[in-house]
Amino acid sequence: MLDSLGESLRNTIRKISKAGYVDESLIKEVVRDIQRALLRADVEVHLALKLSKNVERRALEEKPPSGMSHRDFLIKIIYEELVAILGKEKEVALKPQKLMLVGLYGQGKTTTAGKLARYFHKKGLSVALIACDVHRPAAYEQLKQIGEQLNVPVFGIPGEKDARKIAREAVKKMKDYQVQIFDTSGRHALEDDLIEEIKDLKEIIQPDEIFLVLDATIGQQAGKQAKAFHDAVGVTGVIITKMDGSAKGGGALSAVAATGAPVVFIGTGEHLEDLEHFNPTRFISRLLGMGDLETLLETAKELELKEEEAEKVMERMMSGKFNLKDMYEIWEQMAKPGLLQKILYSLPFFKMGDIDKGMVEESEEKLRKYRIIMDSMTYEELENPEIIKSSRIKRIARGSGRSEQEVRSLLKEYNRMKKTMKQMRGNRKLMRALRKQLKSGDFDMSGFT
Numbered sequence: 420m421l422d423s424l425g426e427s428l429r430n431t432i433r434k435i436s437k438a439g440y441v442d443e444s445l446i447k448e449v450v451r452d453i454q455r456a457l458l459r460a461d462v463e464v465h466l467a468l469k470l471s472k473n474v475e476r477r478a479l480e481e482k483p484p485s486g487m488s489h490r491d492f493l494i495k496i497i498y499e500e501l502v503a504i505l506g507k508e509k510e511v512a513l514k515p516q517k518l519m520l521v522g523l524y525g526q527g528k529t530t531t532a533g534k535l536a537r538y539f540h541k542k543g544l545s546v547a548l549i550a551c552d553v554h555r556p557a558a559y560e561q562l563k564q565i566g567e568q569l570n571v572p573v574f575g576i577p578g579e580k581d582a583r584k585i586a587r588e589a590v591k592k593m594k595d596y597q598v599q600i601f602d603t604s605g606r607h608a609l610e611d612d613l614i615e616e617i618k619d620l621k622e623i624i625q626p627d628e629i630f631l632v633l634d635a636t637i638g639q640q641a642g643k644q645a646k647a648f649h650d651a652v653g654v655t656g657v658i659i660t661k662m663d664g665s666a667k668g669g670g671a672l673s674a675v676a677a678t679g680a681p682v683v684f685i686g687t688g689e690h691l692e693d694l695e696h697f698n699p700t701r702f703i704s705r706l707l708g709m710g711d712l713e714t715l716l717e718t719a720k721e722l723e724l725k726e727e728e729a730e731k732v733m734e735r736m737m738s739g740k741f742n743l744k745d746m747y748e749i750w751e752q753m754a755k756p757g758l759l760q761k762i763l764y765s766l767p768f769f770k771m772g773d774i775d776k777g778m779v780e781e782s783e784e785k786l787r788k789y790r791i792i793m794d795s796m797t798y799e800e801l802e803n804p805e806i807i808k809s810s811r812i813k814r815i816a817r818g819s820g821r822s823e824q825e826v827r828s829l830l831k832e833y834n835r836m837k838k839t840m841k842q843m844r845g846n847r848k849l850m851r852a853l854r855k856q857l858k859s860g861d862f863d864m865s866g867f868t
């Protein structure tokens with residue numbers, strides 16, 4: 420499925436991974452590669468251009484989260500922009516519902532009705548298929564055979580020319596089935612009588628979902644058809660069939676996504692099990708080569724989270740409110756390599772006080788001890804350590820099994836940090852620089868400390 424697009428994109432990723440460093444010329448080269456690959460996969464020119472422009476702009480302007488290489492960051496941007504052109508994921512609810520399939524001739528509607536029946540049946544719902552395709556005489560027989568294979572009942576009235584009548588009967592007779600799938604007639608084009616028929620069927624069936632079935636081999640035309648059907652009857656999702664072996668699948672997928680109609684499923688073969696719920700993220704991950712990418716994205720997420728955490732702690736420090744819980748959090752951050760560690764090391768209180776890198780190496784032991792002591796403090800004491808006087812110190816020491824001396828040294832450390840924090844707050848220039856640096860992710864406090 421989209422093998423050559425996948426291969427080109429994977430080559431591009433490899434090129435980035437192997438590059439000595441990411442500079443403008445590499446970015447431009449990569450962007451050109453991606454553009455070419457997308458155009459070959461039939462993705463519409465404007466969309467391909469927009470994507471490559473976005474990649475280029477972001478790669479040149481944005482900075483990777485601290486701890487992430489420029490190479491990995493570029494890969495992440497490419498991944499995100501590719502996912503973006505495929506639109507949002509549409510959930511498939513596993514609940515009782517009526518589905519109506521619409522589409523032109525030979526797009527794979529009847530086969531897809533069978534695939535959907537299998538999908539819901541496998542998930543434990545009772546399913547019925549309803550043959551409302553009165554234009555293609557063999558459609559009912561085809562659906563019946565599929566039903567037999569799946570052990571799913573099929574409702575139809577052989578010889579009946581009025582799809583509305585079949586639908587009316589089916590709504591009554593098949594109402595006890597949890598999922599009712601209505602296959603409807605196609606035409607060579609979206610003609611008025613087809614629109615009328617679908618509108619009437621929609622009125623009678625009152626479907627929860629109207630899925631448009633489109634053949635991937637029509638490429639970008641899929642976008643026009645999706646829009647036309649949507650304007651006519653309002654589709655709630657699109658199923659793109661024959662994604663297997665279609666070089667134009669990229670065009671069909673992106674063109675449909677561009678209309679705003681979500682792609683719900685893709686058909687990946689002639690067999691009934693060849694149906695996949697469409698998830699843009701997973702689809703692109705697979706195209707780009709899943710394993711490595713997943714690790715990279717997880718790391719990126721972690722680093723971004725760390726930045727958020729760092730920002731929270733810094734905000735707290737700058738706010739003038741500083742309690743024992745904050746101190747503990749800072750100690751914890753000191754031990755983790757990353758943005759906050761860099762920030763903390765560059766701050767005056769680590770240079771002025773007796774805390775240095777050597778001590779941080781011992782900090783795990785210290786943290787463990789502090790945690791035990793703090794566990795014996797009340798919420799009020801942690802929030803407002805000033806109230807901890809000698810009787811409380813005795814109680815905390817008893818409760819935590821540590822000496823009173825240790826409790827006192829924790830409090831002493833807290834007071835020292837608090838004092839330095841206050842001094843820092845008085846230094847407007849330093850605070851401004853801190854805020855700025857925190858936003859940019861690059862940390863260099865030399866000149867302020």
Ligand SMILES: Nc1nc2c(ncn2[C@@H]2O[C@H](COP(=O)(O)OP(=O)(O)OP(=O)(O)O)[C@@H](O)[C@H]2O)c(=O)[nH]1
Pocket residue numbers: 522523524525526527528529530531552555558604605606660661662663685686687688689693
């Ligand atoms: N390779 C492949 N073939 C498919 C897929 N889905 C459907 N087909 C084939 O496409 C052909 C047409 O499918 P049908 O389900 O009969 O088409 P239809 O849309 O119901 O046709 P009408 O009833 O005429 O509208 C059949 O030969 C199917 O086996 C798919 O995902 N991959």
